[in-house]
Amino acid sequence: MFALALGLLALRWLPALPSGAGLLAMLILALMLLPFRTYPVAFFLVGLSWACISAQWALDDRLQPALDGQTRWVQGRVIGLPQHTGTGVRFELADSRSRTARLPQRIRVSWHGGPTVNSGEYWRLALTLKRPAGLLNFHGFDHEAWLLAQRIGASATVKDGERLAPARHAWRDGVRQRLMAVQAHGREAGLAALVLGDGSGLAPEDWQALQNTGTVHLLVISGQHIGLLAGLIYGLVAMLARYGGWPRGWPWLPWACGLAFAAALGYGLLAGFGVPVQRACVMVGLVLLWRMRFRHLGVWWPLLLALNGVLLIEPLASLQPGFWLSFAAVAVLVLAFSGRLGPWNVWQIWTRPQWLIAIGLFPVLLVLGLPISLSAPVANLFAVPWISLVVLPLALVGTALLWVPLIGEGLLWLAGGALDGLFKGLALLAAQLPAWVPAEVPLMYWLVSLAGAVIVLLPKGLPFRVLGWPMLLVAVFPPRDGVPNGQVEVLQLDVGQGQALILRTRHHTLLYDAGPRSGPVDLGARVVLPSLKKLGVGQLDMMLLSHADADHAGGAAAVALGLPVKRVVGGETEGLPAFLATQPCSSGEQWEWDGVAFELWQWSDAIEGNPKSCVLQVQANGERLLLTGDIDRAAEQAFLTSPLAVPTDWLQAPHHGSRSSSSWPFLQRLAPTAVLISRGRGNAFGHPHSQVLERYQALGSRVYDSAEQGAVRLRLGAFTPPTVARSQRRFWREPLP
Template sequence: MFALALGLLALRFLPALPSIGWLIAMPVVALMLLPFRTYPLAFFLLGLSWACFSAQSALNDRLKPALDGQTRWVEGRVTGLPQRTGDGVRFELTDSRSRKTHLPERIRVFWRGGPEVRSGERWRLAIALKRPFGLLNFHGFDQEAWLLAQRIGATGSVKDGERLAPARNAWRDSVRQRLMAVDARGREAGVAALVLGDGSGLAAEDWQVLQDTGTVHLLVISGQHIGLLAGLVYGLVAGLARYGCWPRAWPWLPWACGLAFAAALAYGLLAGFGVPVQRACVMVGLVLLWRLRFRHLGIWWPLLLALNGVLMLEPLASLQPGFWLSFAAVAVLGLAFGGRLGPWRLWQAWTRPQWMIAIGLFPVLLVLGLPISLSAPLANLVAVPWISLVVLPLALLGTVLLPLPFVGEGLLWLAGGALDGLFIGLAWLAGLVPAWVPTEVAPVYWCISLLGAVLLLLPKGVPFRLLGWPMLLLAVFPPRTLVPHGQVEVVQLDVGQGQALILRTRHHTLLYDAGPRSGAFDLGARVVLPSLRKLGVGTLDMMLLSHADADHAGGAVAIANGMPITRVVGGETERLPTVLGTQPCVSGEQWRWDGVSFELWQWADAVAGNPKSCVLLVQANGERLLLTGDIDRAAEQALLSTPLAVPTDWLQAPHHGSRSSSSWAFLQRLTPKSVLISRGRGNAFGHPHQQVLERYRALGSRVYDSAEQGAVRLRLGAFAPPVVARSQRRFWRERLP
């Protein structure tokens, strides 16, 4: 079973899937090995071959490259729970069909300003189709892996549509609509999240509070909820039998186990049967089976069986962070509670699991690149029993009794009030101790911290157990590799149709542009700020906003709210938010940081907009980088008469490679060896223009395009090739062009 698990898990780390020949050969070889009793190798190959076969089928179901960017009329059925956002609705289609075109089984779409969409309805939609793709930054969220794990073969935006058939068998959506219509003291979305596992209605502020306090697992369906409900049902039957209220003709133990497992399955189906629910249902079933047959299974056998069961059902589950956190949490508790001599006191059984979970999950959160809540042990001491014993029973009972006038509504009103009180306390705690985003940690330090966490989870009396603390703290305060004097580390982040570059010298950090913002979707908060923290930046010495367009300065306010900034400089101070206190860009201003020189320039005749972009020239050990914002041909012509118009090693393509920029005269004078282009894949502006790319190729310039290669990291002054995010091969990512 352990070998089977290793084979299934190996899929997560494959750079490429084996060919069809190997997919056929592996199970054949495994079956041939079985008569020779080489069971570990045979089951490893069986697990790996099944996982690879399942992953290959998901990759084959992706949208064909020829259809990428095309708009097609698609018929399909809405599945899952549609998510209403501020400016539209997001949902998934299954059984998708289009005339004379084969489409993926599942398509995830967004309809800006769209009407009410219900699960189970059948629609005919005009969709601008796209292959599964996402932003890719160093240590950032991998959207492509998530889409593949959900088996979503295409995404798209809806242009128009008509409803063909009403909803059928959409009981989950009906329950959600009923819950959202009930007065729950303003916490209807939280109650729906507890009952249905649907957190789409929670506000961004609520998610931030849950993340800062490490209580996200309480507002989405987790194994704790499944086990609690099964235990309540089992205890109810056992109590009735104890006091003679259970029919004597029905053996109480089989009925208690059967009803408890049925309740766990029913709650799991209500919650969508995600990975934590699958794992919990398998483990609850094994515990009930042990209780029925009076066999001691321990903790590790049910956990291993649950792991294999989940991965056999869906091998791609290992691509999701929640899979690792779910099983790691149970393993930590198993390690913490196993091998103890004597029982713990009540207060110890209440407090110690929270601290052990915090210690045990620290290396897991670290390697997954997720924020770490420092207040989680304290928050969960109160939140876990409050949710488990007060809010959840009220919410489930109120949902079941909704058909009874006033009874269900009253219980849900109480559940909402209890949940609101908890959120008030969590928000106060989150304001005191926000989540911590750790810096990058070298693999060797992470391995040491993992060993330290395991040592600390062992029982008292184990030799050298206390050495786990310095080993664990090595990942908290890792030895930092400083940028050499006279060099600057440059990171062009992948922020879609926008721009953001981080420049770090030995002791200073500059941010050139802050990423885009569109409505509530702020990449300054989602990408730029976490990337700064991952690099260990605590304070920005300067934030330079080339101009005030939303794709360059949209994320500035979020960054200013999340990090101290010594100075803000902008090309269009009059159009930038006053809260930033922006200083104007002054042509000719120069300064030196740690042996690296910086110089600003702005076209004096520019009135507003792109031509008024603030240009930055950076020189380190004779290697040059020119950041141009969105200047156009006229501004380029003016720049040619300045000292900045010299041969350049690195050029940030003006205006994302637009045809209105990158004039031939400008490029001939600068003759850039390499060009950085920051833009969104399949953007509506056609950036970069084909003529501009041909000019770069004519000069022999190497182009690094964020839409094709993700984030780019280079060391200016070292004259070394850069590192691109997509150079780390994974089977679910498209190969570099």
């Protein structure tokens, strides 16, 4: 069983899937090994083969490259719970069909300004189709992996549509609509998350409070509540049987186990039957089965069987961080509780699990690149019993009794009030102690930290157990790969249709542009700030905003609120938040950091907008980088009269490669060896323009495009080739063009 699990999990690290012949050879080898009783190797190969076959099916179901960007009429059924926002609706379309092309079975659809869409409805939609893609950074969330794990073969935006048939068998959506219609102290979305596992209605500040306090699992990941509900049903039947309240003709134990498992499955279906819920249902079923047979279950068998059960049903579950956190948390508790000698008192039973989980999940969160909540043990100490014993029972019973006038709504009103009080307390705690985003840790240091966590979790009295603490904390202060004097590390982040570059010398850091912001989507907070923290940046010496457009300066406020910034300079000071205290770009200003020269330039005749972009030249050991913002042809012509108009090794393409920039005289004078383009895939502006790309090609310039290659990292002053994020091979990523 352990070998089977290793084979299923090995899929997560494959750079490419084996060919059909390779899969067939693995299966034949596994069958040949069985007669020789080499079961571990055989079952490992079986698990790996099944995982690869399932993953290949998902890859084959992706949108064909020839259809990328095309608009087609598509018919399909809405599944899941549609997410209605202030600007439109997002939902998933299943059983997609088109008369002219083969389409993926599941498409993720966004309808800006669209009507109300309900689960189970059948629609005919004019969709502009796109292949699965997402921002790709060295330390960021892998959206492509998430889409594949959800078996979503395409994304799309709606041009037009009509409803062909009303909703059928959409009871989960009906329950959500009833929950959202009750009066629950403004916490109706929280109740929907708790009961249905649907967190789409939670406000961003609620998500931030949950993340900072390590309590996200209490509202969205409902695995522990499955076990709680099953235990309550089992205990209720056992109590009735003990005190004579259970019918004597009915054997209480089979009924208790059957009703408990039915309750677990019912709540699992209500919550969407995600990975944590699958794991909980499998484990509950095994415990009840062994209980009926009066057999000792042991401590690791249920977890191992649940792991294999989830991965056999959906091998791609290992691509999701929630899978690892869910099983790791249970494994930590199993390891801690199985090794104890003698009973724990009530205080220990209440407090110790939270600290043990915090210790055990530390290296897991670290390797997944997720924020680590320092207040999680304290927050969960109160939040877990409050949710489990107060909010959840009221919410479930209230939901079940919604058909009874006043009673169901009254219970939900009480549940909402209890949940509102919890959120207010979590917000206060989060404000005092926000989540910590650790810097990137080398593999060897992470392995030492993992070993330290395991040693700390072992029972007391074992020799050298105290050494686990310094081993665990090794990952908190890992060594930093310093930048040598006279060089600068340049990182162009993938922020879609926007721009953000991080420049680090040995002791200083500069941020050139801060990424875009559009409505609630702030890539300064989602991408730029976490990337700075992953690099170990404690403060910015300068944030240089080329101009005030939202695609360049939209994320500046989030960055300034998350990190100390010594100085903010902007090509435009109007339109930027007042608290940034932005200083105007001073053309001709020069300074030196750690042997690296910096100089600013701005067109003096520019009035506002793109032509007023603040240009930065960086020179390290004779290698030059020019960052141009969104200057246009007129500004480029003026730039040619400046002393900075010299041959340049690295050029940031003006205005994302727009036709209005990158004029031929400008490029001839600079003669860039390589060009950096930051833009969104399939953007509405047509960046970069084909004529601009032809000019770069005529000059022999190498083009590094964030939409195609993801983030780009280079070491200016070392004259070495750059590294692109897409070069990190994963089987779900399209290869480099």
